[in-house]
Amino acid sequence: MALNRKIAYIDLSTGDVQTRPIPLEVRKKFLGGRGLDAYLLYNHTKKGCDPLGPDNALMISGGILTATCASATARTHIMAKSPLTGMLGSANMGGFFAPELAWAGFHHLVIKGKARNPSYIYIHNGEIEIRDARDIWGQSVTDSQWAIRQELGDEEVKSCVCGPAGENLVRFANVMTGVKNSAGRTGMGCVMGSKNLKAVAVRGTMDLEIARPMEALEYNKKFIDQITSAKVNQTQGTLGTPFIWGATNSWGGVRTRNFQYNQCEYADDIEPERIDEICEETMGPHHMTGCFGCQVHCRAQYKIPEGPLAGKYDEGPEYTSLGAFGAETDTPRAVTVLTGNHLVDQFGMDNLETGSLISWAMELYELGIITDKQTDGLDLSWGNDEAVIEMIERIAYRKGFLGDALADGGIPASKKIGKKSFDYLIQVKGMSNLHSDERATPALALNVATASRGSDHLRSRPAIDLYHLPEEVLRKIYGNPIPYDGPLSSEHTEYVGKPWQVFWQENLYMGVDCLGICKYHTVFLGVTLPTFEEWSKVLYYNTGIEMTPEEIWNVARRCNMAERLFNLREGLKRNDLEKGDMLNHRYFDEPCRRGALDVVGKMIDKKKFSKMVDELYEHQGLDKNGVPKPETLQSLGLAKEPSHLL
Amino acid sequence: MAKILYIDHEKCTGCRLCELVCAVSHDGISNPARSRIRVLKWEAEGLYIPMTCQQCQDAPCLNVCPVKAISQDMELDRIRVDYNTCIGCRACVSVCPFGAMNFNTTDRRVLKCDVCDGDPQCVRFCDVKAVDYIEAGDVAIIKSRKAAKRVSDAGNSELNI
Numbered sequence: 158m159a160l161n162r163k164i165a166y167i168d169l170s171t172g173d174v175q176t177r178p179i180p181l182e183v184r185k186k187f188l189g190g191r192g193l194d195a196y197l198l199y200n201h202t203k204k205g206c207d208p209l210g211p212d213n214a215l216m217i218s219g220g221i222l223t224a225t226c227a228s229a230t231a232r233t234h235i236m237a238k239s240p241l242t243g244m245l246g247s248a249n250m251g252g253f254f255a256p257e258l259a260w261a262g263f264h265h266l267v268i269k270g271k272a273r274n275p276s277y278i279y280i281h282n283g284e285i286e287i288r289d290a291r292d293i294w295g296q297s298v299t300d301s302q303w304a305i306r307q308e309l310g311d312e313e314v315k316s317c318v319c320g321p322a323g324e325n326l327v328r329f330a331n332v333m334t335g336v337k338n339s340a341g342r343t344g345m346g347c348v349m350g351s352k353n354l355k356a357v358a359v360r361g362t363m364d365l366e367i368a369r370p371m372e373a374l375e376y377n378k379k380f381i382d383q384i385t386s387a388k389v390n391q392t393q394g395t396l397g398t399p400f401i402w403g404a405t406n407s408w409g410g411v412r413t414r415n416f417q418y419n420q421c422e423y424a425d426d427i428e429p430e431r432i433d434e435i436c437e438e439t440m441g442p443h444h445m446t447g448c449f450g451c452q453v454h455c456r457a458q459y460k461i462p463e464g465p466l467a468g469k470y471d472e473g474p475e476y477t478s479l480g481a482f483g484a485e486t487d488t489p490r491a492v493t494v495l496t497g498n499h500l501v502d503q504f505g506m507d508n509l510e511t512g513s514l515i516s517w518a519m520e521l522y523e524l525g526i527i528t529d530k531q532t533d534g535l536d537l538s539w540g541n542d543e544a545v546i547e548m549i550e551r552i553a554y555r556k557g558f559l560g561d562a563l564a565d566g567g568i569p570a571s572k573k574i575g576k577k578s579f580d581y582l583i584q585v586k587g588m589s590n591l592h593s594d595e596r597a598t599p600a601l602a603l604n605v606a607t608a609s610r611g612s613d614h615l616r617s618r619p620a621i622d623l624y625h626l627p628e629e630v631l632r633k634i635y636g637n638p639i640p641y642d643g644p645l646s647s648e649h650t651e652y653v654g655k656p657w658q659v660f661w662q663e664n665l666y667m668g669v670d671c672l673g674i675c676k677y678h679t680v681f682l683g684v685t686l687p688t689f690e691e692w693s694k695v696l697y698y699n700t701g702i703e704m705t706p707e708e709i710w711n712v713a714r715r716c717n718m719a720e721r722l723f724n725l726r727e728g729l730k731r732n733d734l735e736k737g738d739m740l741n742h743r744y745f746d747e748p749c750r751r752g753a754l755d756v757v758g759k760m761i762d763k764k765k766f767s768k769m770v771d772e773l774y775e776h777q778g779l780d781k782n783g784v785p786k787p788e789t790l791q792s793l794g795l796a797k798e799p800s801h802l803l
Numbered sequence: 804m805a806k807i808l809y810i811d812h813e814k815c816t817g818c819r820l821c822e823l824v825c826a827v828s829h830d831g832i833s834n835p836a837r838s839r840i841r842v843l844k845w846e847a848e849g850l851y852i853p854m855t856c857q858q859c860q861d862a863p864c865l866n867v868c869p870v871k872a873i874s875q876d877m878e879l880d881r882i883r884v885d886y887n888t889c890i891g892c893r894a895c896v897s898v899c900p901f902g903a904m905n906f907n908t909t910d911r912r913v914l915k916c917d918v919c920d921g922d923p924q925c926v927r928f929c930d931v932k933a934v935d936y937i938e939a940g941d942v943a944i945i946k947s948r949k950a951a952k953r954v955s956d957a958g959n960s961e962l963n964i
Contacts (some may be wrong), residue, residue: 373827
């Protein structure tokens with residue numbers, strides 16, 4: 158059963174492998190997935206450890222419900238100290254890796270040390286071996302996975318790999334599985350590369366008993382019906398995440414030309430319907446695909462329709478690639494987006510970070526802060542499609558001054574470039590912001606500023622704040638499982654009540670990440686989707702663990718606090734522009750220039766923003782500096798960390 | 804009239820929920836190795852094909868069984884295994900042309916699709932109905948209609964209509 162899935166400790170320097178059961182008391186405190194990884198990270202790394210050194214610990218895990226009879230338990234979580242931010246490194250991906258890991262007997266891997274030669278780990282029904290990867294090193298994300306299958310003579314092997322970007326220590330390299338599933342933030346692929354670890358390959362046929370199989374099956378049906386009946390998921394299932402991009406761009410929430418505009422004009426060629434047309438033309442009418450067990454099937458299949466890579470197969474492009482290679486760089490052309498998306502997938506590199514840094518460099522080029530000398534003659538003018546494609550490759554292979562500088566991430570690059578370049582860098586904690594523009598949405602601005610892994614939209618974003626839901630509906634959602642009678646506002650340009658929404662979403666997303674379920678199956682984009690109450694049942698039917706919705710909420714709070722403790726240990730300071738819960742000055746100084754009437758002219762009020770941070774800290778049990786109060790740690794059972802339970 | 808499992812692989816999203824619910828509903832266990840339906844994948848091309856028992860009319864598994872443990876159930880139009888008679892010789896596994904007769908190494912016995920006694924769980928859970936349960940006589944007309952549309956589309960594009 159799920160509870161007998163083990164944790165393995167693998168030391169690549171010595172070749173030592175140890176496996177242990179995960180005690181029930183640890184499960185009840187952290188469940189699994191990202192939450193337990195956060196605990197492991199804090200316990201298995203020392204303060205100030207070099208993210209690219211052998212002492213950094215790389216965690217790979219599935220959630221406690223992975224491969225059980227619960228919907229879309231496909232998520233694989235990766236955690237380590239981030240080589241991009243120097244703080245929490247954490248990334249999550251769909252696909253089929255985590256379930257296979259569970260069928261191979263494991264839920265959590267802790268990988269330390271550094272292999273002498275390029276290596277990969279092979280896990281097969283409880284057995285773990287470290288194998289030579291010298292022949293595979295240098296290969297693309299997909300080629301390396303198929304090569305491993307060929308070497309092992311098993312087409313059912315699932316691997317997570319780092320691509321050339323990870324090998325070249327690009328600090329925002331992904332860990333990837335399948336054609337495009339990407340654990341794509343904070344540079345977890347770079348950590349793999351630094352350990353000479355090309356891949357983790359798994360194959361499992363071990364029984365995973367379901368505690369109450371028939372009840373689990375029937376409840377799963379209900380759960381799935383709840384998920385597929387949501388209009389937002391039906392739209393995701395036909396247009397994929399580009400639909401969110403189209404919707405966001407329509408009202409003026411998409412960063413364009415780095416941060417100059419908040420809406421991409423002349424974008425017909427990358428609107429979701431146009432992307433869908435290309436997918437249909439190249440892959441036929443049934444071109445949507447899904448992750449393990451998921452009925453949302455939000456991932457499109459396509460072939461690049463024209464250009465130098467015409468005919469290449471890939472999946473996506475997601476919301477982020479449209480922003481990264483379309484809007485931010487002002488190159489709203491389908492072929493550029495689809496080609497850029499394919500390249501980052503093959504190199505194994507974060508599309509979001511890549512596009513954001515290229516658009517930052519384009520703005521610096523426009524301002525004369527960088528010139529043809531730094532670009533080696535490449536014309537980095539806005540809208541230059543070829544330059545965008547060229548820069549992707551330069552970054553992945555660290556070519557030229559600029560490719561090499563950007564491969565180190567925004568803050569180190571700004572130090573090399575100098576001349577106020579940092580002022581134009583749209584980042585939090587050293588990680589680039591998503592292409593979305595939060596100047597008109599204080600709740601979302603608070604979310605990106607305070608997210609645990611640096612600027613991020615998947616850690617605490619109250620996306621439903623944009624729907625202007627009636628207050629009584631908001632109360633119903635945000636008042637469970639913990640009562641809340643403070644202010645709430647239906648207005649997305651407001652500041653009141655938003656800290657509670659961010660706090661609630663932070664715990665919701667941590668909960669779903671501990672279970673190993675996709676965020677599209679909870680209140681992220683849809684308001685009617687399962688949350689703590691449903692999770693309590695699904696957890697019981699599948700694992701036999703009895704936990705109330707409140708208890709799951711408390712686990713989520715504990716795990717979020719473990720992440721906070723790690724960040725504080727590694728230098729988080731509230732208002733620090735490089736390592737704090739703070740936004741770039743442009744959020745406070747430059748008003749939105751495009752979009753809907755209630756968006757034009759909007760920017761974030763710094764005083765009100767600061768008050769929101771105060772309130773959020775209060776909800777989280779932190780003091781004014783963002784440090785947990787002793788009683789908070791006491792109540793969450795984290796007063797004596799590291800406690801080395803595992 | 805008995806129904807059959809009808810697979811339209813073009814609709815398959817490759818999620819493998821069918822494998823999960825098949826194993827859980829039959830054995831109470833999550834393990835694709837226990838599933839009576841398997842999704843074969845060519846990920847590099849985005850091709851996913853669910854495969855399961857065809858319930859053959861002249862079934863090689865039935866013909867080869869040395870102890871006559873395999874029989875045809877006309878009511879549900881299926882081939883079934885009588886586990887009280889089965890000796891686990893796996894002759895059926897080796898002759899099945901579709902790889903649909905499987906062998907579970909934990910329970911040490913063969914397994915195949917039994918259409919869940921008329922309520923196939925793979926169909927119930929497949930949202931896109933890449934696996935469907937329909938009247939056997941309806942299969943050809945569905946395929947004909949699709950083919951006709953393709954022919955028509957091809958003609959139209961040739962005539963530039």
